[in-house]
Amino acid sequence: MKATNEVTSGKYDNGGKLKLAIQKSGRLNDDSMKLLKECGIDISNGVNKLKADANNFPLEVFFLRDDDIPQYVEDGVADIGFVGENVVYEKKKKVVEVEKLGFGKCRLSIAVGRNETYTDAQFLQGKKIATSYPVIVQDFLDKNVIKADIHEISGSVEIAPGIGLAEAICDLVSSGSTLFMNGLKEVEVILKSEATLIKNNNLGAAQQQLLDKLIFRIQSVKKAKNNKYVLLNAPNDNLDKIIALLPGMKSPTVLPLATAGWSSVHTVIKESDFWDIIEQLKELGAEGILVVPIEKMII
Numbered sequence: 259m260k261a262t263n264e265v266t267s268g269k270y271d272n273g274g275k276l277k278l279a280i281q282k283s284g285r286l287n288d289d290s291m292k293l294l295k296e297c298g299i300d301i302s303n304g305v306n307k308l309k310a311d312a313n314n315f316p317l318e319v320f321f322l323r324d325d326d327i328p329q330y331v332e333d334g335v336a337d338i339g340f341v342g343e344n345v346v347y348e349k350k351k352k353v354v355e356v357e358k359l360g361f362g363k364c365r366l367s368i369a370v371g372r373n374e375t376y377t378d379a380q381f382l383q384g385k386k387i388a389t390s391y392p393v394i395v396q397d398f399l400d401k402n403v404i405k406a407d408i409h410e411i412s413g414s415v416e417i418a419p420g421i422g423l424a425e426a427i428c429d430l431v432s433s434g435s436t437l438f439m440n441g442l443k444e445v446e447v448i449l450k451s452e453a454t455l456i457k458n459n460n461l462g463a464a465q466q467q468l469l470d471k472l473i474f475r476i477q478s479v480k481k482a483k484n485n486k487y488v489l490l491n492a493p494n495d496n497l498d499k500i501i502a503l504l505p506g507m508k509s510p511t512v513l514p515l516a517t518a519g520w521s522s523v524h525t526v527i528k529e530s531d532f533w534d535i536i537e538q539l540k541e542l543g544a545e546g547i548l549v550v551p552i553e554k555m556i557i
């Protein structure tokens with residue numbers, strides 16, 4: 259609502275729009291669009307469009323191949339981009355990584371035939387490695403003082419050992435099922451990656467101001483996703499111990515229940531701590547535990 263008023267009042271007229279590059283189609287497209295929506299940014303994305311405007315934020319979205327996004331951002335054709343860290347590190351463009359986005363998580367790993375004996379990276383000495391990530395693989399080899407032959411291929415890397423093209427591969431892995439189906443095993447993770455927000459090195463002040471607003475919204479969405487709102491009934495005898503387990507945003511809210519000797523406790527818990535804490539709460543007699551997702555979290 260606030261952003262709409264600012265746009266219609268012409269506050270951004272001098273700064274223009276923030277230009278964002280996202281993947282046109284592929285694994286990052288849906289989540290990129292979803293994140294913008296969760297940030298309250300409404301984009302009319304016509305099929306096959308190369309760019310689209312946001313209706314309620316001074317933002318223009320370019321739809322590109324993911325490999326091209328770092329170059330567009332370096333050149334300033336786009337101010338910012340959503341792209342995998344794997345692509346950012348491979349392309350080595352002069353851009354600034356600003357904020358991890360929490361989706362597109364994967365790892366870039368070395369894999370070898372399932373029956374190979376692999377003890378450490380020295381296995382790769384003098385071997386052929388097929389990959390679409392020659393720059394990152396070369397860095398890894400240099401760090402480990404290994405000389406190996408990198409074969410750059412653009413797709414279906416996992417079939418290379420089976421057809422005698424290479425003895426090892428380096429490719430993105432998420433579930434591991436592609437490796438498994440091709441008779442390979444993952445032996446070395448060389449990079450953990452997720453989608454990230456990159457920006458141009460020389461962003462103007464007006465653009466930076468818009469970016470700060472966008473980052474604030476992204477952080478609120480991420481925080482909300484990482485936390486849960488928990489409501490529970492606690493016996494007053496154990497209330498202090500239960501409260502000690504529950505940090506909350508400031509401190510938990512405690513309300514008396516109609517039933518004597520019991521209180522209702524409301525708080526926010528990190529999703530990662532969630533199961534540990536729930537177990538301990540149950541041990542302390544907590545009952546009627548409700549766990550509710552949070553849409554936005556502003557602290």
Ligand code: PRT
Nearest residue numbers: 284285323324325342362363364430431432433434435436
């Ligand atoms: O057309 P364009 O060039 O834009 O897209 P693309 O085909 O190059 O990329 P795309 O859409 O496949 O992936 C975009 C980004 O998603 C990558 O750069 C990563 O940052 C991220 N990502 C996350 C992944 C994966 N997970 C992933 N599993 N990218 C690719 N894979 C592939 C991997 O290459 C392998 O073929 O999935 C297969 C392995 O998956 P599992 O689940 O079997 O292990």
Ligand code: ZN
Nearest residue numbers: 323324325326
């Ligand atoms: Zn690509």
